[in-house]
Amino acid sequence: MSLSTQQADNDSQYLMVAKLDNARHVSTILKAIHFKDTATIFASPMGLKVTTEDAKCVQANAFIQEAIFHEFTIKEEQIIFKINLTVLLECLTIFGNSSVPGVTASLKMCYAGYGQPLLLILEEDSVVTDCSIKTLEPDEVLDFDFCSTNVINKIIMKSECLKEVFSELDMTSEILQILMSPDAPYFQLSTFGNSGSTQSDFSKESDMVESFQCTKTQTNRYKISLLKPTVKALGLSTRISIRTDNRGFLSLQYMIKNEDNQVCFVEFYCAPDEELDDEPGH
Amino acid sequence: MLEIKDKQHQKLSRCIMYLLFQFALRTVNSTRSAYAYMLFSPSFFTHYDDGSALLKSNDSEDEGLRCKVNMKSMLTVFKSLSSIERSVERCKITLNTPEARLVFQLYCRHGIVKTHNLAFIECETLQAVFSKDLTPNRLTAHPKLLCDAVINFQNNQEEVTLIAKPDKISLKNYVDDEPDPKKVVLTEMHLDPNEFDNCQLGVDTEITFCLKELRAILGFAEVISLPINMHFERAGRPIVISIDSDKTFEANFVLATLADCENQTTHTQSVSQNTSKHRMKSQSKQKRSNNSRVKSTAPSTSDRSNGFGNNTKNKRPAPSFDEEFEDDFDEMICNDPTVDQLSRVEHQNIPNKNTTASRSTHPVTVPNISHTRQSNTPPLQSSSERADSPVIPMQCETAKISFPAETLNQSEMQDLDEDLDDTIPGTPPSKKFRSMIFGLSQSQDSQQSKNKPLQNVQVLAEDTDEDD
Numbered sequence: 168m169s170l171s172t173q174q175a176d177n178d179s180q181y182l183m184v185a186k187l188d189n190a191r192h193v194s195t196i197l198k199a200i201h202f203k204d205t206a207t208i209f210a211s212p213m214g215l216k217v218t219t220e221d222a223k224c225v226q227a228n229a230f231i232q233e234a235i236f237h238e239f240t241i242k243e244e245q246i247i248f249k250i251n252l253t254v255l256l257e258c259l260t261i262f263g264n265s266s267v268p269g270v271t272a273s274l275k276m277c278y279a280g281y282g283q284p285l286l287l288i289l290e291e292d293s294v295v296t297d298c299s300i301k302t303l304e305p306d307e308v309l310d311f312d313f314c315s316t317n318v319i320n321k322i323i324m325k326s327e328c329l330k331e332v333f334s335e336l337d338m339t340s341e342i343l344q345i346l347m348s349p350d351a352p353y354f355q356l357s358t359f360g361n362s363g364s365t366q367s368d369f370s371k372e373s374d375m376v377e378s379f380q381c382t383k384t385q386t387n388r389y390k391i392s393l394l395k396p397t398v399k400a401l402g403l404s405t406r407i408s409i410r411t412d413n414r415g416f417l418s419l420q421y422m423i424k425n426e427d428n429q430v431c432f433v434e435f436y437c438a439p440d441e442e443l444d445d446e447p448g449h
Numbered sequence: 450m451l452e453i454k455d456k457q458h459q460k461l462s463r464c465i466m467y468l469l470f471q472f473a474l475r476t477v478n479s480t481r482s483a484y485a486y487m488l489f490s491p492s493f494f495t496h497y498d499d500g501s502a503l504l505k506s507n508d509s510e511d512e513g514l515r516c517k518v519n520m521k522s523m524l525t526v527f528k529s530l531s532s533i534e535r536s537v538e539r540c541k542i543t544l545n546t547p548e549a550r551l552v553f554q555l556y557c558r559h560g561i562v563k564t565h566n567l568a569f570i571e572c573e574t575l576q577a578v579f580s581k582d583l584t585p586n587r588l589t590a591h592p593k594l595l596c597d598a599v600i601n602f603q604n605n606q607e608e609v610t611l612i613a614k615p616d617k618i619s620l621k622n623y624v625d626d627e628p629d630p631k632k633v634v635l636t637e638m639h640l641d642p643n644e645f646d647n648c649q650l651g652v653d654t655e656i657t658f659c660l661k662e663l664r665a666i667l668g669f670a671e672v673i674s675l676p677i678n679m680h681f682e683r684a685g686r687p688i689v690i691s692i693d694s695d696k697t698f699e700a701n702f703v704l705a706t707l708a709d710c711e712n713q714t715t716h717t718q719s720v721s722q723n724t725s726k727h728r729m730k731s732q733s734k735q736k737r738s739n740n741s742r743v744k745s746t747a748p749s750t751s752d753r754s755n756g757f758g759n760n761t762k763n764k765r766p767a768p769s770f771d772e773e774f775e776d777d778f779d780e781m782i783c784n785d786p787t788v789d790q791l792s793r794v795e796h797q798n799i800p801n802k803n804t805t806a807s808r809s810t811h812p813v814t815v816p817n818i819s820h821t822r823q824s825n826t827p828p829l830q831s832s833s834e835r836a837d838s839p840v841i842p843m844q845c846e847t848a849k850i851s852f853p854a855e856t857l858n859q860s861e862m863q864d865l866d867e868d869l870d871d872t873i874p875g876t877p878p879s880k881k882f883r884s885m886i887f888g889l890s891q892s893q894d895s896q897q898s899k900n901k902p903l904q905n906v907q908v909l910a911e912d913t914d915e916d917d
Contacts, residue, residue, distance in 0.1 A: 361521075365565045366562075370561070
């Protein structure tokens with residue numbers, strides 16, 4: 168049809184075109200990392216990576232693989248731009264948040280190049296919305312230099328049991344202490360708040376724990392305010408992998424299944440609170 | 450079991466200041482107009498060990514630990530009731546005395562253990578003096594009946610009036626001095642005495658008390674699905690709501706009621722508390738006069754209070770009661786002809802009192818003076834706060850204040866001043882008045898405190914005519 172060729176011609180001007188049947192696949196993932204207003208988007212032939220950071224201490228990455236999109240074309244190896252995540256999410260959810268089965272909003276994302284806005288075209292039930300969001304100069308994102316060779320302790324568990332614990336964390340406590348050890352108590356989360364201390368112990372024998380690889384006893388403290396945003400991602404996820412490396416940096420990886428049973432990943436990196444410890448600089 | 454505990458904590462959340470754990474839990478609200486007391490027998494728990502074997506107390510009378518924990522901290526343990534119901538298998542409560550921590554360990558499914566270490570501080574027993582069994586009126590009902598009744602009242606309704614007559618029991622919303630009757634919604638609900646499981650009415654009564662607290666109590670009762678008993682007398686005397694049909698625990702809630710404006714002599718009777726239906730071994734340890742352990746914040750009266758304590762101790766009745774004053778009942782009635790006078794005097798001064806707490810009286814502390822406050826006395830604060838009336842009797846001129854120092858807020862300070870004045874018969878009201886006005890924080894120095902305001906009063910602007 169002439170319309171589709173017209174579209175195809177129009178699309179050729181874009182560096183990146185991504186089409187998706189259900190905008191919620193993207194919006195849900197992005198909500199999981201939405202603790203800051205701006206995000207940096209990295210687009211590559213592998214898909215999209217959206218990064219948010221806070222306080223130079225915590226970084227969240229959402230990976231939306233190319234396979235999630237039913238059409239994904241990109242003309243360059245890497246496209247980077249910064250965008251207001253709040254606005255992006257508002258546009259993606261412009262038809263509302265309710266997930267009525269069968270009714271989905273389809274999404275088309277186009278990006279023409281440096282300085283050009285990100286275009287979103289959403290359609291639901293023959294109602295079409297056009298959004299044009301200004302893009303910003305991308306900032307340097309932190310490289311936490313977290314490589315698997317340095318990982319000392321790693322636990323993979325089902326998210327269920329952690330959801331409760333994290334959502335009930337004592338916010339009067341400034342820090343969250345995470346202990347991972349090959350010996351008892353194996354995995355312990357502690358808070359020290361106004362009312363006293365609270366510890367949650369997870370046994371490695373627990374049926375919630377899928378994989379337990381701890382080589383050394385490590386106790387690390389992280390600012391609770393930095394980890395609070397992870398609760399959202401935790402809530403959406405089915406499995407979580409918790410890793411700490413030799414510097415005490417924490418890596419949390421969440422496996423999220425969307426409505427179509429496709430899998431996406433969100434990961435958080437957090438630097439430890441070095442107030443009292445004398446950790447060697449890295 | 451845990452559920453009950455959880456619910457209890459949740460329901461008390463609104464009116465909390467202190468929690469005393471002793472396999473009994475007691476709390477009182479910030480204005481001291483509502484008091485809750487729950488006693489758990491060892492059978493409530495799957496395993497109970499009060500550590501008596503290991504107990505080494507310095508004070509030979511001091512057996513069993515009395516401590517208080519901040520209610521907010523307690524509630525964080527039981528924050529999410531639904532998740533607790535879902536996942537907690539058992540709860541273990543231990544007292545870590547060396548580190549002053551009350552430890553709650555929740556053993557959950559999937560091998561997860563949550564440990565909460567709550568800081569506690571030792572304190573004196575919080576004790577309300579009230580009598581359940583001596584009240585002429587008594588209603589027993591399933592909480593559902595009352596829940597259905599109170600649901601008809603607006604959510605922001607603060608107080609409710611219970612009118613008990615032989616032919617019907619009515620609940621009416623209480624309207625505080627509303628100038629424009631047209632702006633007020635009046636709700637009235639009548640219940641037939643037959644609807645109650647038990648209805649014994651000795652006197653026709655009309656009492657007003659806090660609806661919010663009643664709602665909390667009913668919510669708790671409904672969850673555990675046990676009938677509640679309401680013991681009440683007349684306006685000014687507290688209403689006691691108790692749940693005692695379960696053998697494993699007993700809950701008592703004492704709510705202050707509004708004093709009847711015609712009735713000024715409300716604190717002539719003293720009543721004793723009868724809470725011990727359970728013969729628990731530790732009870733025997735606790736049976737001592739609370740008074741003797743009660744530390745008055747005013748050093749000048751502490752001796753007196755101890756003295757008083759000793760008196761009552763000697764009169765201690767049978768071991769089935771603990772912390773009681775039943776024998777003192779008559780003594781107290783006859784004891785103080787001056788009491789009423791003084792109270793009336795205080796009474797006149799009260800209107801000018803600049804209290805932040807609406808409940809300036811102390812219904813729930815042991816030998817405390819009760820202050821009556823006319824319901825038509827306009828309070829300085831918003832009309833939603835109400836005056837209440839006391840429970841506690843004047844035990845004798847010497848008996849005094851029992852609440853710990855740190856609880857004292859402005860109004861309580863002032864009350865303390867008044868209390869102290871009462872101990873010195875014939876103290877001219879004007880001094881009290883001044884001390885109230887100036888709201889001193891050091892109520893201990895009663896004499897000094899009275900002097901200070903006098904000095905303050907005398908410091909006025911300099912005479913402009915003076916040469917300088």
